[in-house]
Each structure stands twice: as structure tokens, then as C-alpha cells.
Amino acid sequence: MSERHLFGIIDDLRSDIASLKEFFRIARSGDLKTSELVSRLEYVLSEVESDLDLRVRLCKYLPSIKRRRVAYKELYTRILFNLRQHRQSIYLLYMVYELISLREKARENVTYRRFLDLADKYVDSLTEALNMPTDLLIIVAPQSEYASLPILSKRAFIVMLPPTNLAKPWKWVLLSHELGHLYFQYYRERILIRILPAIEEELRDVVRDEEQVKGYVSLWGEYWLQEIVSDIVAVSLCGPAYLKMLITEATEPKPAQVYGAHPPLDARALAQMTYMKFTGAPDELMLIMERVWREFRNGVLEMDSLPDYLNEEIVRRVSWLTLFESHL
Amino acid sequence: MSTRWMLVSEAWNLNEIARKVGDVLTALTLLKFAKIKGLTISEDEEELRKRILAVKPVLRDLLKEIENTIKSSYGPPPLVRALQEEYGYADLKKVQEKLRNVIDALERIGKGDYREDDFEELERLLECIAYEASSRSQELIARAGRY
Numbered sequence: 001m002s003e004r005h006l007f008g009i010i011d012d013l014r015s016d017i018a019s020l021k022e023f024f025r026i027a028r029s030g031d032l033k034t035s036e037l038v039s040r041l042e043y044v045l046s047e048v049e050s051d052l053d054l055r056v057r058l059c060k061y062l063p064s065i066k067r068r069r070v071a072y073k074e075l076y077t078r079i080l081f082n083l084r085q086h087r088q089s090i091y092l093l094y095m096v097y098e099l100i101s102l103r104e105k106a107r108e109n110v111t112y113r114r115f116l117d118l119a120d121k122y123v124d125s126l127t128e129a130l131n132m133p134t135d136l137l138i139i140v141a142p143q144s145e146y147a148s149l150p151i152l153s154k155r156a157f158i159v160m161l162p163p164t165n166l167a168k169p170w171k172w173v174l175l176s177h178e179l180g181h182l183y184f185q186y187y188r189e190r191i192l193i194r195i196l197p198a199i200e201e202e203l204r205d206v207v208r209d210e211e212q213v214k215g216y217v218s219l220w221g222e223y224w225l226q227e228i229v230s231d232i233v234a235v236s237l238c239g240p241a242y243l244k245m246l247i248t249e250a251t252e253p254k255p256a257q258v259y260g261a262h263p264p265l266d267a268r269a270l271a272q273m274t275y276m277k278f279t280g281a282p283d284e285l286m287l288i289m290e291r292v293w294r295e296f297r298n299g300v301l302e303m304d305s306l307p308d309y310l311n312e313e314i315v316r317r318v319s320w321l322t323l324f325e326s327h328l
Numbered sequence: 329m330s331t332r333w334m335l336v337s338e339a340w341n342l343n344e345i346a347r348k349v350g351d352v353l354t355a356l357t358l359l360k361f362a363k364i365k366g367l368t369i370s371e372d373e374e375e376l377r378k379r380i381l382a383v384k385p386v387l388r389d390l391l392k393e394i395e396n397t398i399k400s401s402y403g404p405p406p407l408v409r410a411l412q413e414e415y416g417y418a419d420l421k422k423v424q425e426k427l428r429n430v431i432d433a434l435e436r437i438g439k440g441d442y443r444e445d446d447f448e449e450l451e452r453l454l455e456c457i458a459y460e461a462s463s464r465s466q467e468l469i470a471r472a473g474r475y
Contacts, residue, residue, distance in 0.1 A: 051351070058354065058358075061358075061369065064368070065361075065367060068365075068367070071361060071365060071367060074357055075354075075357055075358075075361075078350070078353055078354040078357050079354065081350045081353070081458065081459075081462070082347070082350045082351060082354060084462065085343060085346050085347040085350050085462060086347075088339075088343045088346075088462070088465055088466060088469060089343060089347065091469055092336065092339060092340050092343060092469065095336055095472070145330055146330070147330035147332070147333045148333060149333045149336060149337055150337050151337070151340055152341075153340070153341070153344055160333070189392075189396055192396070192400055192402055193396060193399055193400050196400050196402050197400060214403065217402065217403075218402065218403045221400075221402040221403070260331065261331050261334070
């Protein structure tokens, strides 16, 4: 039994922190948003750092309780557990650092810097329209696809878009879907409690096997409902432009097909149009949406309808309930 | 949200829970050493109690999650499922009752009323949460890395 390994791990973590701090220092630029995000992440690093000091102090008890083997092992394991969590924190911080560095890389180019500034402003204005908390830091970062990373404990939300779309502001409406995920995170419990029982009720009408019903409810709760609600948020913020860009981005030859986390494009389009109709959107706007969708959908060969567990009745009911649940 | 970042976000949340609960477990161990096992520990007792009480919001959130799971038809979240397995209860109301008892034990410890049973019960529950949150977070990070 020796504390040597614990000290070895602590030293290794300290050097990782020092490297990350240096990375963050380099990433910190004149840009206010990047600096603010870096500050919030550096705060996590300093918390870890000061906790490592505490672990070193606790290690000093180990030699004195070596004869009480159970006690020794208990404290040793507790310290080790904390160190593992710090190791994981460092992995996670590094993943976020990668996003920041891509943003800063893009900012080195004057044109991209202007587009990023505009995208930041655009996303801020959408967030304001959503009535989200004002202390939330929303920051745009280029990445391989449209995505988002909520770090709500640090009041930060990173929205991502492909670098190839940075100079295509007409596609930025897709970022509103990512903000829909933020909206969902904030109202998750309420949305799930209100809408999942209705989904379950609908599922029981079309799926006989109880275990299958449970499985589908779980998939709805974990993935599909969040995606549909995010689409509804997006269409309520950006109107038909969102549906149009979703069709472009999805490039979907099989609109009734389910791909893991995302519901089929047919369901997503239906949810948007149903929601807009329920809100009493003007006829002209509804006609545009229906035309945009019809033009695309009529050209696709696929004749399949939506699967039972994601059928039109369920999608319509979700849209209806979202209208009553939402603060949009 | 792409699956990769969904995993990272969940991993971040679980890691924070594991970190917080892990720190409380260490403080609890030190307090137990000092007050139950008779070992010499020079940590400030008040400070240790304060660190232990920091887990209360986590336990309250878990209670809320159990309530929500009972109300909705949605399957239990991972930490609640881990507690069901730990105590061997399929009935969530029994898990809820167990959790309430542990919160009572936590409050007694917070007031300086030390009982060996309370330490054991609190440790059992916190270990279950901490290890589940940690291993799930680790698994999610690994999965996110594969995307």
C-alpha cells in the first residue's frame, strides 16, 4: 500500500490543467463572447486545481491510518474516485476547447469573422425572442454539422454550424432548431409530463404489445419529442424559411424513414404545419408552407406512410399540446 | 442536436453530479473516521458537515425525478434506475421512501447528531449515485469520441 500512485495521478492532472490553461489563454481573443466562455471554463479548471490541493492534504492522513487497512482503503478509494472525476472534467473541457479553437481559427479570416459576429447577433436575437434567461451565454462555433452543446451549469450554450454554411446566412434559420433544444432543456420536465402520456395513449391504439409501447414511449421521451418540439420552436421563430432550409439540409430521399434520434422528415414537416395552423397563422403564410412542402414531397418516389409509432395522429397531437405548453 | 453533442452534454451533467457526490463521500468518510471510528482527523468538523450538506439539492432533484417518473409513463432516468437496483425495489414509491429516510439521516448528521446507521445509509445511497453517474459519464464520453 502506497500513496505514491495517488501523487503520480495528481501530478499528471496538474500538468494537464496547466496545458489546458495555456490552450485557453491562447484561445482567448479580443472577441468578447470567446473570452466570456473561456473565463467560465477557466473557472472550472481553477475549481479542479484547488480541489487537487485538497486531495494532496487528505493524502497526508493515509500513512497514519495504514494499520487500519479498511479505513486506509476507504479513504484511498474516495480520493481516487475524485481524481477520476477530475480526469473526466479535463476530457470534457478539452472537447469544448476544440470548439473554441475552431471558432478562433475561423475568426482569423476577416470575412468569416464578420459572418461569425453576425451569426452571434442573429442567435442572440432569436434567444431574446424565446424569452430565455439573459445571463445565458450563447456562442456560435463552426463544426461539421448543425448541432448544439448546452452546458447549463455554466450558463453556456454553444450552437454549431458547418463552416461551409458560415457565408450562407439564409441557412442560419437552421440554428433556430438548435435553440429549440435549449428551450426543451429548460422546460423538459413540464413538456414530458404533459405530452408523453398523450403519446402513450395514442400508441396504445396502434401498438398492441405492451413492451413495445413502453419502448416507443421511451424513444419519444429520449429523442423524438425533443426534435419535434425543436422544429416547432424553429418554425415559430423563422416561419416557412425554416421548413424550406430543413428540406434543403436534410436532402432526404426517404422522408418516411426513421434514423435513430431524428423523426422522419414527413413527421417533422407535418408537426410544423400543424402547429402553425393551430396558432392561427395567416392563410398566406400557411399556403407558402404547404406549397414548399408539396413541391418537394410530390417529387419523391417514396410512397410509404409514417410508421405506426410515429403516425400522423401522434404528431398532430404533439403539435397541439406543444401549443398549450409553450411560452412561444 | 447531433447525437455526439447530446452525449457530451449528458456526460457533463453526470460528471458534475459524480464530482459533487464524490466530494461529499470523502467528507462523510472523514467525519465518520473522526466521530464513529475514533481516528484522529484534523479537519474542521463544521466545514465537513457543510460539505456533506451540499448534497441536499442533488437528493431533492432525485426525489423530483422519482415523482415525475411516477406521474408520467416515461421510464426511470439512469440514477433512479440505479437506486431501484441497489435496493431491489421495482416500486418507485419504496425508493422514494428510502430516499426520504436518507435525507432525514443527512439532516441529523448536518445537525451534529451522529449515528452509525445514518452514516451507513447515506454512504450506500451516495456511492450508488456517484458510481452510476461516473461510469455512465465515462461511457458517454467514450461513445461521443467514436462519432
